[in-house]
Amino acid sequence: MAEMNPSNPLVQALLTDFYQITMAYAYWKCNKHNDDACFDLFFRKNPFRGEFTIFCGLEECIRHILNVGFSQSDIDYLRQVLPDDVHEGFLEYLLNLDGSDITLHAIPEGSIVFPREPLITVEGPLAKLQIIETTLLNLVNFASLVATNAARFRLVAGEDVRLLEFGLRRAQGPDGGVSASRYCYIGGFDATSNILAGKMYGIPCKGTNAHSFITSFNKLTDLDHIEKTINGCPCTMKDFIQICLSYKEAVCNLLKVNSSETIEGELTSFISYAFTFPKSYLVLVDSYDVFNSGVPNFLIVALALQSLNFKAIGVRIDSGDLAYQSIEIRKAFNLAAEHFGFDYFSGLSIIGSNDICEETIASLNQQGHSLNAFGVGTHLVTCKSQPALGCVYKLVKVNGLNRIKLSEDPIKTTMPGKKVVYRLFGKEGHPLADIIQEDGEPAPEGRVLCRHPNVELKRVYINPTSFKCLQKTWVKNGKVSEQLPSIHEIKKLCENEIKMMRKDHVRLLNPTPYKVSVSEAMYQMMHRMILEHTPIREME
Numbered sequence: 001m002a003e004m005n006p007s008n009p010l011v012q013a014l015l016t017d018f019y020q021i022t023m024a025y026a027y028w029k030c031n032k033h034n035d036d037a038c039f040d041l042f043f044r045k046n047p048f049r050g051e052f053t054i055f056c057g058l059e060e061c062i063r064h065i066l067n068v069g070f071s072q073s074d075i076d077y078l079r080q081v082l083p084d085d086v087h088e089g090f091l092e093y094l095l096n097l098d099g100s101d102i103t104l105h106a107i108p109e110g111s112i113v114f115p116r117e118p119l120i121t122v123e124g125p126l127a128k129l130q131i132i133e134t135t136l137l138n139l140v141n142f143a144s145l146v147a148t149n150a151a152r153f154r155l156v157a158g159e160d161v162r163l164l165e166f167g168l169r170r171a172q173g174p175d176g177g178v179s180a181s182r183y184c185y186i187g188g189f190d191a192t193s194n195i196l197a198g199k200m201y202g203i204p205c206k207g208t209n210a211h212s213f214i215t216s217f218n219k220l221t222d223l224d225h226i227e228k229t230i231n232g233c234p235c236t237m238k239d240f241i242q243i244c245l246s247y248k249e250a251v252c253n254l255l256k257v258n259s260s261e262t263i264e265g266e267l268t269s270f271i272s273y274a275f276t277f278p279k280s281y282l283v284l285v286d287s288y289d290v291f292n293s294g295v296p297n298f299l300i301v302a303l304a305l306q307s308l309n310f311k312a313i314g315v316r317i318d319s320g321d322l323a324y325q326s327i328e329i330r331k332a333f334n335l336a337a338e339h340f341g342f343d344y345f346s347g348l349s350i351i352g353s354n355d356i357c358e359e360t361i362a363s364l365n366q367q368g369h370s371l372n373a374f375g376v377g378t379h380l381v382t383c384k385s386q387p388a389l390g391c392v393y394k395l396v397k398v399n400g401l402n403r404i405k406l407s408e409d410p411i412k413t414t415m416p417g418k419k420v421v422y423r424l425f426g427k428e429g430h431p432l433a434d435i436i437q438e439d440g441e442p443a444p445e446g447r448v449l450c451r452h453p454n455v456e457l458k459r460v461y462i463n464p465t466s467f468k469c470l471q472k473t474w475v476k477n478g479k480v481s482e483q484l485p486s487i488h489e490i491k492k493l494c495e496n497e498i499k500m501m502r503k504d505h506v507r508l509l510n511p512t513p514y515k516v517s518v519s520e521a522m523y524q525m526m527h528r529m530i531l532e533h534t535p536i537r538e539m540e
């Protein structure tokens with residue numbers, strides 16, 4: 001199916017690390033390449049000093065598995081970079097490689113997830129699963145990081161504020177930008193300014209205007225000669241300018257502004273924008289002076305539009321104190337609403353932008369403001385406060401034998417075996433804890449003993465009112481086995497999952513860790529393996 005290609009053509013078999021190919025060659029040489037393997041993809045620490053993560057990137061992983069394969073030119077290139085004596089049989093093996101014997105289980109995209117949980121579990125031939133490691137990690141790491149970042153912006157902003165993603169110009173390259181737009185939408189943003197992402201993924205596109213547009217206009221007479229009329233209305237530019245000017249004194253008197261000090265070029269730019277977009281008139285008001293020019297000029301044109309039965313949308317401010325200015329702008333809108341008798345002026349939108357981060361929004365909320373929307377770029381899409389999520393991909397089983405990787409740091413010791421995660425819900429409806437079990441253990445029933453994976457004495461009995469298994473099988477032997485959700489469904493899932501959490505787990509500052517536990521059987525198996533694989537030192 002053509003539509004099941006990865007959305008980025010860079011996502012292909014060669015988008016992996018060289019060592020995956022050399023290891024695959026060694027597996028092949030030792031006849032291990034078709035060993036029956038199982039790998040887990042997971043992270044060890046939530047990002048942004050938080051206690052939750054939004055899992056994203058799954059659909060692109062699935063698309064990669066459905067399409068993975070080396071072209072003849074890939075093989076020709078590999079022949080050049082591998083040792084001279086590389087066996088032709090291995091290159092032939094690579095040429096014929098596809099995803100037909102890979103099975104993938106995963107937690108649904110958009111879910112709230114926690115450290116050490118297998119987000120994706122892949123089963124299939126060892127060498128193939130080795131080759132796709134880097135690609136899957138690349139597809140999940142940034143996607144989950146930026147979606148989590150977006151979810152945090154949504155949490156701090158609250159439900160009633162619109163969040164617009166403006167990051168493309170600052171993003172880490174074209175793919176960073178397009179991916180950020182997609183996963184920020186899932187994480188909680190309402191729209192993007194990135195029209196390619198809009199087209200590719202069906203994300204709503206929104207935009208205002210820039211200082212260059214406003215400052216490119218100079219004098220009203222520059223527009224005088226325009227012969228076109230306003231869209232959907234017989235009003236010419238000359239007439240429209242006259243209507244605007246007829247409101248100038250009244251607006252300036254109302255706002256106690258010296259009308260001769262308002263900037264004519266700015267008014268000209270607003271008129272030209274309103275003339276073009278009479279139904280979506282929203283302009284940037286901070287190019288010269290917000291209160292002595294931007295706001296009066298905006299209102300002059302909003303009133304002119306109203307006289308033609310069009311309703312203005314609002315303003316954007318992109319500098320200065322966003323709290324103070326938004327409150328004062330709202331006062332001006334209220335005054336105009338009352339004076340001119342148009343109630344909706346009180347509810348006009350005020351969008352704030354300019355280097356906004358999570359802390360700025362928290363601070364603005366604390367100070368009080370009148371913004372309806374935030375336009376956020378740099379801090380959101382570059383994940384400035386934490387540039388990477390440390391997802392890893394570890395072998396957990398081969399030919400029926402559980403495998404383990406030990407570490408001095410117990411949190412880095414891998415959890416052996418194929419596993420599933422159950423989420424246990426309490427009587428208030430919130431998740432109480434997740435429990436990682438060995439695949440094949442019965443589902444939790446009655447009173448569930450949840451053990452800390454590493455600390456023997458940390459145990460808790462949970463009596464869940466309900467539970468759910470988080471994993472689903474999305475690909476079975478190279479074929480999609482579960483209907484993939486739309487981006488809008490993924491977004492909705494993400495929103496619901498965050499809402500279900502107890503507030504203290506998802507608060508942004510010093511949140512309470514959510515319990516990720518293991519079953520008794522899992523605990524015993526893991527610790528038996530740790531003992532078996534830890535050599536006992538000799539001392540004299």
Ligand SMILES: Nc1ncnc2c1ncn2[C@@H]1O[C@H](COP(=O)(O)OP(=O)(O)OP(=O)(O)O)[C@@H](O)[C@H]1O
Pocket residue numbers: 318319320321322323324353354355356357360363364367
């Ligand atoms: N009331 C506020 N409380 C806290 N932070 C704010 C407030 N208002 C604006 N900010 C933030 O303060 C910073 C102001 O940045 P900066 O001083 O560079 O901008 P500016 O000089 O106002 O604008 P520009 O340089 O674009 O003309 C921005 O990050 C902005 O988001």
Ligand SMILES: O=P(O)(O)OC[C@H]1O[C@H](OP(=O)(O)OP(=O)(O)O)[C@H](O)[C@@H]1O
Pocket residue numbers: 166167169170211318353354355356375376377378379
């Ligand atoms: O500030 P960010 O969160 O990255 O959001 C995107 C920014 O991009 C635009 O202006 P740009 O920064 O290009 O120019 P300006 O700041 O000089 O207006 C916009 O006005 C925002 O300020």
Ligand SMILES: O=C(O)c1cccnc1
Pocket residue numbers: 166167193206207208209210316375377
């Ligand atoms: O539409 C906007 O206002 C916009 C788009 C990109 C960057 N800054 C602002």
Ligand SMILES: [Mg+2]
Pocket residue numbers: 354355
């Ligand atoms: Mg800026």
